Each structure stands twice: as C-alpha cells, then as structure tokens.
Amino acid sequence: MPQINLLQAVNSALDTAMASDQRVICLGEDIGEFGGVFRATSKLQEKYGKQRCFNTPITEQGIVGFSIGLAAQGSVAVAEIQFADYIFPAFDQIVNEAAKFRYRSGDQFSCGGLTIRTPYGGGIAGGLYHSQSPEAYFCHTPGLKVVIPSTAYQAKGLLLASIRDPDPVIFFEPKAIYRAEVGEVPDQDYEIPLGIAEVVTRGTDVTLLGWGAQMHQLHRAAKMALEDGIQCEVIDLRTLLPWDLETIVASVNKTGRLIVSHEAPRTGGFAGEIAAAIQEECFLSLESPIIRVTGMDTPFPLVFEKEYLPDYLKVYEAIKQSVNF
Amino acid sequence: MPQINLLQAVNSALDTAMASDQRVICLGEDIGEFGGVFRATSKLQEKYGKQRCFNTPITEQGIVGFSIGLAAQGSVAVAEIQFADYIFPAFDQIVNEAAKFRYRSGDQFSCGGLTIRTPYGGGIAGGLYHSQSPEAYFCHTPGLKVVIPSTAYQAKGLLLASIRDPDPVIFFEPKAIYRAEVGEVPDQDYEIPLGIAEVVTRGTDVTLLGWGAQMHQLHRAAKMALEDGIQCEVIDLRTLLPWDLETIVASVNKTGRLIVSHEAPRTGGFAGEIAAAIQEECFLSLESPIIRVTGMDTPFPLVFEKEYLPDYLKVYEAIKQSVNF
Amino acid sequence: MTAKANVIGVPRFTEITDLTIPTLSILDAEGKLRKDAHEPLINKATAMKIYQDMAYIRILDERMVAAQRQGRLSFYLTCTGEEASVVGSIAGFKSHDMVMSQYREQAALRYRGFSSEQFMNQLLSNDLDFGKGRQMPIHYGSRELNYMTISSTLATQIPQAAGYAYGQKLSGKDACTICYFGEGAASEGDFHAGLNMAAVSNCPVVFVVRNNGYAISTPTSEQFSGDGIAPRGIGYGISSIRVDGNDILAVYAASVEARKLALEKNAPVIVETMSYRLGAHSTSDDPTNYRSSAEEDVWRKKDPILRMKNWMLDKGWWSDQQDHQLKAQYKKEILDALKSQEKRPSPSISELITDVYKTPPAHLQKQYKDLLSHIDKYPDHYLPNPNKVDHQTALTQFN
C-alpha cells in the first residue's frame, strides 16, 4: 500500500468520491484551479471540470447556504471552509438550517448530502485566527455529525463515510499534521463507520481519550508513562457527535481513570460533556477525578502557543496525577 | 417598592442606564417607536431621541458589528437581538470579534461597552425558532461574559451591571417569564455584581443549580422534595461566564449531591461543564453522580414542548434518584 | 465586467439618481388596461385559477385570523394586500420548479394545489401535518408540490435557492427555483451571499422580492436608503425588474419573462413587487402602534383582487354572481376543514426523536426511553390533550 500523508489522503477521498458518484460537487474559496490553500482539492477541477469543483466568492455563509440547497436538490455537496476559524459567518446556516432541515420538514426534505470540510487546530504559529478548534460549538447542535481524523488512513475512510452519510457532517482536518502524519492508505474505496471510537492502545491503568492532532500528544505521553510502569489505554474518539459512549464506558470501567484532552479552551469544551457523561455512567468505577487537559480559556495566542497548548508533558503530568490521586 | 414584571424591569434598567449616561445607545430590530416586539424598549426612543434609540435593518451580523464599532469608539452599545434563535448570523462578530477585541490589540482597543440583550428559551409554543437556549455556545468563548436573570429584581440589577461592565456581555432574558415573573424592584439605580451565584434556598441534602426560567422548575421541585423530607439547596447561577465555581463547590461539599438543569439540549450544554468541574473539585465529597436534567438532543419541538422541557417533575425525579443512589 | 468604462478627469460621484428602475404597470387602478401597456398572453383558465386562488387566500386569511382570536390556533400571518405579488409570480412558473419562500406566500402553495385540509393540518399541528407538528403555524412545506418547508430564520433560503438551482442546472432538467423574500429580509447577509453566488455561478433562480413597505414595525425608510431592492441586482450583474405588485398582469408578465430569462441564460433574475402589507405583521402584532390608518386606507383602495376582478368582469370571464358563490363555497370549505382537522390527534410522541438524523442514534433512543418511563409516572400531567398546543402559554407579542 502506498504511504501518503493526511492531506493526500483527504485529496484521495475527494477524488474517490467524485469518481464514484457524479453527484459529488466540491466548492469553496480557492479550491478550483489552485487546489485550495492547503492543496486538499488539488487536480480535482482538472479531472472533474469547473462545474463540479469550483471557486466561490468569499462568503462562508453563502458557501454553506448554497451547499445546503445543492444537497436538498439531490447533489452531494462537499464544501471547504478555508480555516475553521472562518466557519463562524456560516454558523447560522449550519446550526439553524443544516442541522434542522430534515427535522423541521418531517423528513420531506433533507440536506444529508452535505459535508463541510475545514482545517482546524494550532501548532503552526497561526495566532488567534488560524489556530482555533471550534468542534464543541457543533457538538452542542443536534442534527449534525462531527468527525475528526487523526491519521491518513482514518482521513480517507472517515471522509468517504462522511460524504456518503445521510446526515450533514462537519469534518475537521488537523492541519498541524497534514504533512507530518504519514501512513499506508489504500488506493481503493473504503469507509470507516462513523460513531465508533478506536481503541488504539490497550491498557489497564488509565484511559486517555482525544481526537485529531491531539492523539499524538496522547501516544507520546502514554509511552512516557509506560516507562513508569503505567499502562494507558489510548482511545481515539474519531466521531464526536454522536459519540461512542459505550466504548469509553467499557474502558473507564476497566481502568477507573480517565483523561480527556483537546486543544480548544477548557470551559465549555467537549471534554466537559465527556466527563459529565462518564461520571454519570461510571460513578462507582472511578478511582480519581476525570482530568481535562486542554487549551486555556483565552483566545489562541501566538508567541506562547507552545505554553498554551495541551502537549504530551501536560498529559503525562495528568496521568501521574490521576494515578497518584 | 413597586411590583413590576421582569420585562418592565429590563425596560427600567435601560431607562436608568440611558438617563445616567449619555453614551448609552440602544439599537435593534423594531426597538424604536414600536418599543420592540416584546416592548422591552418601550418609550426609550420617545425619551432619548432617535439617535440614541433606533431601529436597525434586519441584519444581526450588522447590528453586532455596528455595536462593536460603536463601543470601540467610546459609546455604550446595548443591542437587542429579537430572539436568541436569531443570534447566530452574528456569531462571527460575537465570537471572533467582540470576544477577542481587547486581547488581540493588547488592550489598545476594546469593545467592553457592548451588551447584547436577547430573549431566550421555550415554554411559549414557539417551536424550533422561537424557543432556543443557546447560552452554551457563548460560554465556550473566552472574552465574553454571559448573564441570565431569573427574577425582575435580578433583571434590572444584572442588566445595569452588564451595561457598565468593562467587557462584552451577552444578556439572555427568559421570555417565558417576562410577564409571569413579578417582584419588588427599586426605581433607583442599583447593580448586582456579575460572576456571583445566589444561594436562594439553603439546604443540606442535594444542590439544585440552574438559571433563568428554569429556576422556577427547581424551586417547585425543591418544594415537592421537602414534603418527602429532602432539603434542597437551590442555587441560581446568574452569571454563566465566568461562573462562580467557589459557591457551587462549597454547596456540593456540604450536600454531596448535585443536579444541574437547563433547557438547552443535553449534549454539549453548560451542565456538562459544571458537572466536569465539580467532579474534579468535589470528587471525594460526591455521594452520587451529578445529574443533568435538560432538554433533549433534538431541535426544539412544538407539540411536544411540554414533554421535551426539563420541568419540575423531571427535576423532582432526579432529586429522588440522586438521594436514593 | 460588461459596462463600458469611461473616464473622467475631475471627481464626480455616481449617485442613486444615476440609475432609474422603471415600474412595470399594465392595469390601472380600475382594472383597465393602461394605455401603452401590453396585455400579456394569458388564457382564461389560468386567469380563473389565479383569481380564484387569490380569493381563496383572502378568505383563508380572514378565517384563520378569526380562529386564532378564538384560541383555535396559536399563531397566524396573512398575505392580505399582496395576493397578486404572490399568485401572479407563481403562475409564471411550472409545477416542477422549486419554490423557496419566506412565510407570507401561502397563496403560492395554494396555487400549487395545497388543500384546505392540508393547510389546517399544519396550522393545527395534527397527525397529518407533513411537518409532524414540529414548527409553528404557517411553516408549510410539501415535497409533492415542490414547496420547500419554511424556516423562520429570515433570508436563509436565499443562498440555498441559488444552490438548489445550480443542482437543477447540472441535472439538466428544464427546471428552476423561485425564491421569495421581503424587503426586510433583503438586509440580511444571506441576501448578499445568495445573490452574488447565484450570479457568479450562473444559477437559474428567480428572486421575487415582496417590497411591502414594512418589516414588522420598521418602514422601508429605516430599512435602507437606496431605491428599494431592484437596483442592488444591477450591482451583482443580475437582470432586474420592478413591477406594480398590486397589478396581477404586471406581476404575471414579468414572472413569465423572468423564468424564460433564467432558464435561457442560466442566470438569476430579480422581480421586485411593490405592494403593501395591508394586515398586521402577524396575529401577535398591532400596526396601530407604528402606522396610520390613513396610510392603510390609501393602499386598501389599491386592492389587487378587486382590480383583477374588474378586469375579469370586463373580459366577460367572470360575474358577480360567480364571485359570490365562490366566496361562500370557500368559506364553507375552510370552516369545514378547520372543524374536521382540529378533531384529529397530535402526531405520535415517537416523532419527538425521529428525523433529527436519518436514524435515531443510541443517545436519542435512550433519552426517548427515559422520557417514556417518566411520562408513565405522571400519566395525567403529560400528553393530557395531545392534539392541542397549549395556547395560554403563547405570548401575545411574538413574531
């Protein structure tokens, strides 16, 4: 199997989706001839023509609104928002429209054919407006699905599943590891089912849960802990909404300890939801408080990004704290 | 002291703010001559003139953007969003601009003079788009303050404090009890400090925490529980961001049990944040899992709104569940 | 960039007065053909249908406002005064064209064939409501009639209509989208996004802007400083026309041409109908708070239904007796439908969690199960009268 990076895996998923279904249309700012500012849509216009892969004017609310209409009509719309930081002008279209489209019509109409792809996260010296991790906003929105891959293999399989999913999906791509994350990815078509977490490393002492670029910090911290004799069970949530409660509950019932990590600010972040649900489900199994290792409650800073971000050292310290509680 | 309702208290706060500070300007859809669709701005245009109280075109992103500029210039902008359901077109201006304005400029510029008022919540047969409780979205946004009153007295005191607070505030008004909630409200100017919860009823067995219209369900449930001999401590959070962790921790350390209730959908709602933080702080004091009594994870429905909403009976059942764990 | 660029050597600003949008007007106030005006091709059957649907909606609106006052439904909103803007435009389209409307266009839905029972089912949130009782009254939708379910959030349908039309174009069918909205909604960012995208991606969509003087209490003078909405179209490079919205023939003629243009050029078109919202904004509103009855009277005299009736009488296509009979029949039909459909039960409680997703995920199923067992504990408290929205709780001010 060829070794490709996460960005190429995204491109391959889009290519596969467009080749296998005429109805798939890609749109977004600079995604046409140029192939997108990260090159995720590279060569797609050349291959599938300007009608199926095109530049839009700079209007995120327009891109999403247009894509909802397109999906409602029967097309399969794959919209790119250039940076997750710029998804907010489309917030109303996503939260009030896409998420409620099927429900409000009594299933007469749906925009399930909609997928919104967007690069998210820090670690690239992007400061306030090229670093945000806004997943929690969307996880509070019934009707949406939220998906975040952490490897090249996942990126292709989850994106194909998202594009073909009958509900609207927000697909966040961890841009910090677009190129760094390389792995074997089949040329062929394959899907990874949504809604199912992946237990990446089995362990007995403490459960580490995360998604996207943060998985790498978790793995690294788990390795450090192993040298101390602590066996971490590392779980990649992959789909945040709806999320795989069952797998996490099973793990925490085994380990008795849980650490959840994300880059987004702590207050109101999705780790809060997970902690709340797990203390409810696993109250009697928990041997120490669930710990959240997250970004700080500030806008995303530039010079102190390294200090701001929840890295493997912070996760490692949390592991020790959890085990030594 | 005169008895007035919550809506009149809002009006009185605006009147007081405008009378005491020339720089206060009210703007929003239909808030001028008409006085707003709920009449919260009644008579203000007549009293203070069209320049200080005016109708805007229908553009929530414009209203908030304009108000940010106004506040940055040195005015005190009080913007109304007609329904909280319609705040989403302004999401980018609120989350990317207002919340980050001071930080990104290194305190050279700020829009602290901004307050956004908006009626929120269910219980009025409003269906999907006249019932939402979007507070959690804003609570995940560092730089904002989020305030929700539950009584007429609070409404005036908190709104005056919000208008004069040096940071941007989102002020959610519980429209279901705009008229039903009546109480003694001073004619004079007074402020209730932000960031401090109110312990409304002292109790020893279980802590009930909520805000806005939901407080009434909590009080009613507490009364039912009292007949069973269960003494609830009822706390009104009032300010959701930044929230008064200390008061809640003290209460839970005493009662050992916590129930948090809000109308918004459960997943990603603000009860999750509270539960996560409290299990962290009070792990050894907790005698049963923290319970969330919330709206369901669907868009807000019309005919089954009563079934959907977290009412006093659901809270009462949760109390029994918590105590009998 | 098709406009010829000419050059000046001294600063001169281009002003609103440099662009004049004429108004298409065919029938005069009495329903006679204006001189210099061309009567559009319209056959008797179409004219009859248009007239009857306008008359129907006027009666439906009157009855439903009365029913709302009686507490039989929680909310209503009339099309009164704007019937010609709506029926005249929809009549220029084909039944396979998609309609994406704001909320004041029930007359278009009627034109497509929505029955009195179907109106009632939605208004009363009963078990036959296509929307399963989830949305407030007047949020109609019909897959069968290609009428997109209405959303309360203003202007969101505008970029969606562009996308829908783009999909229609790609699918190669001879179909387009007609998208309605008010002059107030045209202030939203989504208006700008939708019109610009429609123009630049060559979408066959006709935007019908109902410029009716008010957005709730806000007069157009506080909504914009420009000359209405049509001139904005020129800025996007969109062919635009303004019509007397109370003149059924003008609206119809413009709409027929607009559809042709949209499909021939694969391009958006704007039709701005100049009219007046004769009634309150909705049953929650009282216009005496913000406008004079003198102003209303001026417009009441321009009633589009009466004007068309006079034209029909002149043509010999209609008689006063027919008119009388028709209205009596509609009244009965509507009241019968109200009576029969309000007896129907609510949708099933199980619909509380369907359609959030195609398939209810585990957490929703669990929430539903928990709800059912809770209801079991208090059987008298919930679902006591399951076919009624609790109208007492509905606020009076509510838009």
Place this chain on the structure above:
Amino acid sequence: MTAKANVIGVPRFTEITDLTIPTLSILDAEGKLRKDAHEPLINKATAMKIYQDMAYIRILDERMVAAQRQGRLSFYLTCTGEEASVVGSIAGFKSHDMVMSQYREQAALRYRGFSSEQFMNQLLSNDLDFGKGRQMPIHYGSRELNYMTISSTLATQIPQAAGYAYGQKLSGKDACTICYFGEGAASEGDFHAGLNMAAVSNCPVVFVVRNNGYAISTPTSEQFSGDGIAPRGIGYGISSIRVDGNDILAVYAASVEARKLALEKNAPVIVETMSYRLGAHSTSDDPTNYRSSAEEDVWRKKDPILRMKNWMLDKGWWSDQQDHQLKAQYKKEILDALKSQEKRPSPSISELITDVYKTPPAHLQKQYKDLLSHIDKYPDHYLPNPNKVDHQTALTQFN
C-alpha cells in the same frame, strides 16, 4: 427613495449596462497630466510625504519578504502595486480620523507615522509589540495613530466602521472613519450589513475598496458578475466613485472629496481603487499557480510609484539623486530596525491571560498558576528561546 420612478407597460429588465461608473484618471501612464483632467490642490510637502511613504513601503515589503525567506519572521504580506491606492487615500484624511483596515494597508500606517522599529516589533512579536505578540505578523494596530488593530477575519471591520463613525458623529467631533477592504472581502455578508447600515444611519465613513484583481487565487471573474464594487453603492444609496488606483492624484483627489462629502452629508461614501496585487498574496502563496507572468508584466508597467516620481520630477519637486539617497537611507533604516528589534525579548508570559477580560477572572488566574508550576517542572522545554516564534512549525501554505 430619490430616484424618479417611471413607468413601463411592457416587461423590460434593467441590466448591468444601464449603469456606467466612470473612472477618475488624472495622470497618464508616464505621469503627465491627462488632458481634460484637473490636478487636485496638493502642496509640495504633502506630495513629498506621499511619495516618500510609498517608496518606504515598497522597500519595507521587499526587505521583509527577504527576511521571511531567511526565516527571520514567519509570515509577511506586501502592498506592492497598490501603494497609491493606500497612501493616496489616507492622505485625504486627518490624523484624528479612525482607520479600519484589512491587512494590505501598511502604507496608511506608515503615513500616520509608524516607525520602522514599530513595524519590526509587531512583525517579530517582541516585547514592544503593541499587540503583545498575540497575532501573526502584519496585524498592526496603534491607538496613538488612530489605527484600529487588524483582524484576520475578512470584512468584519466594515459594520464596525459604520458603528465607529456613528459614534464619532454623536460625539460631535469633526472626525470620520476610513475603512479599507478588498474586492474579495466585499463578498462577505458583513459588507452588505455594514454598507446598508452606514447608509441608513447616516454614518460619516469612507469605504476604500481596493479592487486588485485577485483574492488569493480567485480572479474577480469568479468573485462577482457585476461591474466591480462601486455599482453596489448605488443600490444602497451611497455616493460612489471609481478611480485609477495606480494614479496617485486620482486617488488623492477622490479621497479629499469623499471625506468632505462624508462629513458634510453625514453619509458613507465609496471609493473603489482599480489596481493590481503585483506580488504574491502573502509569503505563503505562489501566484504562478494561477496567473501568468505576462499578465503581471502588464501591470508592472503601470507602477504607481514610478508614475508619481515622473510627475514629481516634472514638477521639479524631486530629483533622481534624492531618490537614490532616500532609498538607500530607507534600506538602512529598515535593516537596522530589523537587527535591533529581533534582539528584543518576547512579551512576558504573564501576558498570556491579560486582556481576555479587563481583569483576569479567578479561573484564568488558576490556569495561569497551574501553567507556571508545570513549566517549572520542565524548565528546558518551554520558553527555551522566548523571543522566537517557532518558524519551522509554520506551514508553507497559509493565508
């Protein structure tokens, strides 16, 4: 609604060709006064300042792109080709007018008096950066110079500028706001919101639209179908003018008039400058991917700085020798500033939590305390070289 409404009896659509926006052009390609053109009143001192600031920015941009290539800063973005659009416009305003810009208007900041050291402080995120090292390079701001801190999110400053100007009007000062943005940003909903609100609430704000042909890779043909941005102003009832953006006198003349109009009428004004982004979008971009060098060459010949220089030489206000000296001096000044300011330390880590709120609330103070004790455990890992952003981690594609 001031346009005279005339009436037609047959459908006729108004088209883009019904409105022509002329272009103000004063200097020809060689820097000579065009015949029929009026030279605006401009004194030698102002002309010198304009020319020098344009020259300064050209050099700053060149040096900083080079410095970025050397890894001395993470990101940069030039104004090259558009210097006249920016300096010509800002020169028409007073220093107490507020500037709200997009990101490509560093020349306006220079005109206001921003020093080489101040540019470097921001670009290098050192302890003297007014923005405390929080934002990416080029996100300048200066309270003292009435230059609002830049936000990356496009078009958000447009409605804000309307509000700012409204506040200026109420405060009764003879001050207005100048708001810059690109033709790409003009597609955002905030553009529509801001312009319409500015018009309807009579805000003294001048919108300078830099129409430079591209938005990153997207040519104007894929950004809009209309004739640029100025015609949109007519739709809002805003006085609008289009100018040759490479003609310093045209931009200046239009801007002086625009400011006058804005303050006299308490109304917004649009100035659209037609120019070309000669360089890459930013140091992360490579334009060979989407446009030809032939196209660039056409525009390189229209260099606005050269054109102004020729006019200055003709006037006897400037000499080649002066030019040579000035450029050498600027080069040295800029490189000296780069060298000295890159030696400065980072802002203090304590700034991580200030300014989120006026006063850091308890939870932020706790998070900060926790961070400090964590850093204490790994003193070598964090803050290893506190005055440098880790440029290796910066992606190459990044806008």
